Amino acid sequence: MKMKSILYTVGAALALYSCNNTVGDINDDPNSLTSSTYESIITGAEVGTAILHSGETARRAGIFAGQFTGIDRQHEGFSNYTVVASDFDPLWYNAYVNTLRNALEAETAIREDGEGAPIALGISQVLQANGFGTVASLFGDIPFEEAGQVDISDPVYEDQVEVYSKVQSLLDAAIANLQQGTGRPATGSDIYFDGNPQQWIATAWTLKARFYMHTKQYGQAYAAARNGISSPEDNMSSPHGTAQDDSNLYYQFFAVETRGADLVVSDFMASLIEPGAGNPIPGNYRGNAKTNEAGRFNYLLTKNSVGIQPNFNNGYAAQEASAPVVTFEENMLILAEAGLRSGGFDTGLTHLNEYRAYLNGGGYMANADAADILYEAYVADDFAAGGMENTDGISATDALLREILEERYVTLFGQVEPFNDTRRTLGETNVRVAVQPNTGNQLPQRFLYPQSEVDRNENTPTPIPNFFEPTDVNQ
Numbered sequence: 001m002k003m004k005s006i007l008y009t010v011g012a013a014l015a016l017y018s019c020n021n022t023v024g025d026i027n028d029d030p031n032s033l034t035s036s037t038y039e040s041i042i043t044g045a046e047v048g049t050a051i052l053h054s055g056e057t058a059r060r061a062g063i064f065a066g067q068f069t070g071i072d073r074q075h076e077g078f079s080n081y082t083v084v085a086s087d088f089d090p091l092w093y094n095a096y097v098n099t100l101r102n103a104l105e106a107e108t109a110i111r112e113d114g115e116g117a118p119i120a121l122g123i124s125q126v127l128q129a130n131g132f133g134t135v136a137s138l139f140g141d142i143p144f145e146e147a148g149q150v151d152i153s154d155p156v157y158e159d160q161v162e163v164y165s166k167v168q169s170l171l172d173a174a175i176a177n178l179q180q181g182t183g184r185p186a187t188g189s190d191i192y193f194d195g196n197p198q199q200w201i202a203t204a205w206t207l208k209a210r211f212y213m214h215t216k217q218y219g220q221a222y223a224a225a226r227n228g229i230s231s232p233e234d235n236m237s238s239p240h241g242t243a244q245d246d247s248n249l250y251y252q253f254f255a256v257e258t259r260g261a262d263l264v265v266s267d268f269m270a271s272l273i274e275p276g277a278g279n280p281i282p283g284n285y286r287g288n289a290k291t292n293e294a295g296r297f298n299y300l301l302t303k304n305s306v307g308i309q310p311n312f313n314n315g316y317a318a319q320e321a322s323a324p325v326v327t328f329e330e331n332m333l334i335l336a337e338a339g340l341r342s343g344g345f346d347t348g349l350t351h352l353n354e355y356r357a358y359l360n361g362g363g364y365m366a367n368a369d370a371a372d373i374l375y376e377a378y379v380a381d382d383f384a385a386g387g388m389e390n391t392d393g394i395s396a397t398d399a400l401l402r403e404i405l406e407e408r409y410v411t412l413f414g415q416v417e418p419f420n421d422t423r424r425t426l427g428e429t430n431v432r433v434a435v436q437p438n439t440g441n442q443l444p445q446r447f448l449y450p451q452s453e454v455d456r457n458e459n460t461p462t463p464i465p466n467f468f469e470p471t472d473v474n475q
Helices: 010-017 038-054 056-064 073-079 085-112 118-139 160-178 197-214 218-225 249-256 258-262 267-273 294-300 328-343 345-360 396-411 417-424 451-456
Strands: 068-070 236-238 263-265 301-303 308-310 323-326
Touching: 038 056, 038 085, 038 118, 038 236, 038 249, 038 323, 056 068, 056 073, 056 085, 056 118, 056 417, 068 073, 073 258, 085 118, 085 451, 118 160, 118 197, 160 197, 197 218, 197 323, 197 328, 197 417, 218 328, 249 258, 249 308, 258 263, 263 308, 267 294, 267 396, 294 301, 323 328, 328 345, 328 396, 345 396, 396 417
Parallel strands: none
Antiparallel strands: 068 263, 236 323, 301 308
8 A cells, every 4th residue: 555645735636536436546656755834734634534524435435324325327336235346446545645644744744843833733633533533434454553654565454443542542642732722734724723723622522432432432432522512613514615626525426527317315314304295205204293304304405307315506515515524413412322321311311402402493404494493302201102202112211312323314414424323233223223225134334445455455454354244343
């Protein structure tokens, strides 16, 4: 896995990766590194992060989590689980070159600066932790310590659980650096928070909570989330503009690229939030006397001649819509789920109702009509056997957990996390979101190691895990 550092402008990178079916050779010119300021390298890493969380990686994860359905060409194959190793070459490349290689290079450049820049260093470490944690969640065992070093052509793969532990340590180091409060990168180079250390600290804590959720360490996840993002104004979201090559990546795919005809939102996903006669599976609708999902449906989704697709007109996938990476919404729902699992029913219900109060005020639904929004607080009786959220008579705790997991599935639509949740909770049959295989009787369990690694890195795990083999944390 020989890699070179590639520093993109935001527009150029997004344009290159909007379709992302082909990439250059990951191993070309491994010793020919570009030279630039660490601020510019941070920008490159942040653009790579944006692509990782709202480009093809997120769409592919959405297919495997039952949120999207491929209806033509390559994406139809993905929906039918007809995948081969080379399908994952561009996704690995974006993670390890566009994102991690640049973040690692930024750290090296910062450490070589005699004056030091602890805030910039902390930012580079948060970007690394996010990248490594995301890749580990999708692929399992991955290169970590030896990743991104141009003099190592065959980096060693490390155990997924150990990588998660190292990611947590990396986030601890990032928080310590950010807390020093000096050494902000140049204005404009940090596209997320313009170097604001407090926002980066909160993001780091939410990432810690996210990755503790992956490893089912729910007490630690809850404790971390209590320090996490506490306001939607502090969301780590990728900015977008009106220029075609600076547009939201979902917009580029569904509204601009001809590939938009290849992919639709699944009937299952739409059925959870579409009120009325148009619902493809009416029994799945989440609405009740305390909940109206019409506003959320209109924000997230739209119907056109192809089918149901993300709303690229004036909602979730609009041209200028920012794209979520790490958010207040996710942090609130970690508090709800991890709080329930580690602290009990009352803790989980309190946090769920705090989140519902946020939604009831409009939440993240930028285009929603207030008349289409209703999220009243639930009470314990709603989850008792026979209550509105427990018509099948399971335990009240399970009924509440089921509601929280379903809320996560809907709130985190279009992101990587629903795929992680689907696998993490697969054995919890009473509460898991009832995603069903598109074909056969197994749900996907991982991304395949790319052909570029199989061909060129002698340390690629053997035997190579298959598509339906759970990663260690989901065994």
